[in-house]
Amino acid sequence: MDPFTVAVLQESLIGIAGEMKAVTMKTAYTQIWKEQGDLSCCLMNANGEIVAQDPTGFPGHITTMPYQLQGTLRCLGRDSLVPGDVLMTNDPYIGGTHLPDVMIARPLFWASQLYGFACNRGHWADIGGMGPGSYSASTPEIYQEGLFVPPVKLFEAGKPNDAVIELVLGNVRNRSNAYGDLRAQYSSCHTAQRRVEELIQKYGLECLLQVMDEVLTLGEAKTRQTIASFPDGVYHYRDCLDGDGLSDVQVWVDLALTIDGDELIADYSGSSRQSSGGINCSHSATASGIQYAVKCMSDPDSPPNSGSYRPIRVITRPGTVLDAQPPAAMVGFGEISLRAMDVAFGALTQVVPNLAVASGSGSTGVVVVGGRRSVPGRKPYFYALELSSGAYGARPDRDGLNAIRYGKGNAGHIPIEADELENPLTFLRYEIVPDTGGPGRFRGGNGFCRVFRVDADDAVICITADRDLTPPPGILGGQAGACARYLLDPNTPVARQLRSKVPYTPLRKGTVVWLQSAGGGGLGRPEDRSPDLIRRDLKNGYVTEEHSRSVYPHSVQPDPPTS
Numbered sequence: 342m343d344p345f346t347v348a349v350l351q352e353s354l355i356g357i358a359g360e361m362k363a364v365t366m367k368t369a370y371t372q373i374w375k376e377q378g379d380l381s382c383c384l385m386n387a388n389g390e391i392v393a394q395d396p397t398g399f400p401g402h403i404t405t406m407p408y409q410l411q412g413t414l415r416c417l418g419r420d421s422l423v424p425g426d427v428l429m430t431n432d433p434y435i436g437g438t439h440l441p442d443v444m445i446a447r448p449l450f451w452a453s454q455l456y457g458f459a460c461n462r463g464h465w466a467d468i469g470g471m472g473p474g475s476y477s478a479s480t481p482e483i484y485q486e487g488l489f490v491p492p493v494k495l496f497e498a499g500k501p502n503d504a505v506i507e508l509v510l511g512n513v514r515n516r517s518n519a520y521g522d523l524r525a526q527y528s529s530c531h532t533a534q535r536r537v538e539e540l541i542q543k544y545g546l547e548c549l550l551q552v553m554d555e556v557l558t559l560g561e562a563k564t565r566q567t568i569a570s571f572p573d574g575v576y577h578y579r580d581c582l583d584g585d586g587l588s589d590v591q592v593w594v595d596l597a598l599t600i601d602g603d604e605l606i607a608d609y610s611g612s613s614r615q616s617s618g619g620i621n622c623s624h625s626a627t628a629s630g631i632q633y634a635v636k637c638m639s640d641p642d643s644p645p646n647s648g649s650y651r652p653i654r655v656i657t658r659p660g661t662v663l664d665a666q667p668p669a670a671m672v673g674f675g676e677i678s679l680r681a682m683d684v685a686f687g688a689l690t691q692v693v694p695n696l697a698v699a700s701g702s703g704s705t706g707v708v709v710v711g712g713r714r715s716v717p718g719r720k721p722y723f724y725a726l727e728l729s730s731g732a733y734g735a736r737p738d739r740d741g742l743n744a745i746r747y748g749k750g751n752a753g754h755i756p757i758e759a760d761e762l763e764n765p766l767t768f769l770r771y772e773i774v775p776d777t778g779g780p781g782r783f784r785g786g787n788g789f790c791r792v793f794r795v796d797a798d799d800a801v802i803c804i805t806a807d808r809d810l811t812p813p814p815g816i817l818g819g820q821a822g823a824c825a826r827y828l829l830d831p832n833t834p835v836a837r838q839l840r841s842k843v844p845y846t847p848l849r850k851g852t853v854v855w856l857q858s859a860g861g862g863g864l865g866r867p868e869d870r871s872p873d874l875i876r877r878d879l880k881n882g883y884v885t886e887e888h889s890r891s892v893y894p895h896s897v898q899p900d901p902p903t904s
Contacts, residue, residue: 400751439673463526583809587617609627706729734813813862
């Protein structure tokens with residue numbers, strides 16, 4: 342096709358996916374969407390392949406959506422779809438992630454022809470279950486985690502399915518918030534349909550379908566070209582998680598990576614059996630980890646789509662933590678799929694050392710503080726979803742990023758002003774923690790801390806995170822980053838250190854909570870670090886003088902203060 346037409350229509354589709362997310366965030370009720378942006382949107386073709394995704398969407402959300410949509414179509418039947426239908430599910434076993442991630446999909450028709458889908462998956466602030474926020478890894482089965490929504494039609498031929506809507510809202514806390522967020526998702530898909538129809542009216546359906554095919558073909562060709570430049574062979578890497586939520590037994594993720602011409606085979610079948618707690622994920626969530634790593638190291642500049650992942654074959658063994666079977670608990674999918682991503686980067690470092698990236702904080706770092714409240718004009722429940730993640734590992738030619746969400750989840754951190762406005766919390770500190778990045782020729786990113794006082798009479802805390810015992814490793818001679826830390830009432834006689842996986846635990850009013858992410862691993866030997874970079878770190882407060890002297894063999898004095 343004419344490359345200009347392809348470029349114009351491809352960017353238009355990406356813009357529509359971006360507008361979908363903007364519509365959702367602007368009309369959402371909960372902070373996790375309107376502030377953090379913990380949701381993703383995309384447009385797929387009629388076969389359920391991504392042709393465009395919103396630029397700030399989560400790779401962990403988006404790359405799994407084709408699996409879940411295709412699973413939904415197998416359940417409902419493609420032939421049952423008619424114009425005006427809207428599909429809904431949060432089933433993780435058919436290609437989803439975990440119960441809080443609810444997917445809404447609108448089939449797109451033109452003159453009775455199904456040509457695509459507009460899809461929106463968002464992390465609901467609450468999906469029922471054993472505690473506010475629906476996010477405890479200490480659940481042995483998925484039934485305790487919240488409401489399980491199999492593939493259903495939320496709308497049928499344009500008419501809302503009131504029974505389904507009421508069933509969902511009757512099983513979550515703060516139903517008005519949930520209903521508002523559900524409508525925000527619906528509105529985004531409705532907006533997408535209108536925008537795509539404008540393109541069809543201008544260019545014609547046949548032209549749009551040709552562009553969709555061309556976009557996928559180009560994405561596949563670019564990835565194959567890069568993989569073909571990698572040396573053939575089999576490469577191994579493994580890493581672990583600090584327990585599964587119900588036990589302290591390490592959970593291992595094992596990868597055998599094969600490069601064969603222009604194809605890449607990722608075999609995770611040697612990983613630990615599915616866990617007794619909530620640290621499990623689906624095959625699709627595992628695939629998202631290797632897909633993200635390969636995209637970053639093969640073709641990071643061009644827009645991603647399903648074509649980019651066609652050269653990647655992912656092998657998992659059913660019944661392991663990376664391909665868990667019912668009724669395994671799945672809420673901690675983010676922890677295990679991030680480790681699938683980490684080992685993918687570790688294996689690819691052996692393939693292309695010049696593109697090596699050290700491990701980052703390696704965790705979603707989810708901490709929920711919530712409870713009941715009886716304040717006039719306020720919702721009956723509050724739940725603050727705090728993300729204590731993270732930092733990036735060192736990169737081939739520069740230090741890792743400080744205090745930023747790590748890996749394939751692009752959620753932001755809630756501004757503390759918005760957090761205090763919505764929840765009974767008072768923030769005491771929110772800052773980068775020095776000396777937490779792993780030393781090396783290039784330093785790992787520093788972690789950060791969020792410290793707040795809980796001002797509620799009836800509150801609980803639960804944690805689903807990792808890296809509090811096993812630090813993010815460095816590579817090529819670099820040292821590990823610091824471990825994560827979770828403390829209650831630090832520097833007091835009643836101080837208590839928590840593990841990275843804690844079931845719902847009561848908090849007394851006035852408790853101070855300290856959440857600190859792990860740092861990123863370093864790259865290269867510390868003795869090879871430039872003195873100028875050490876001085877810059879000292880000036881910026883990223884490294885203290887005492888720590889600098891202990892990890893870098895050559896002594897460097899900080900620059901004198903400017904007058």
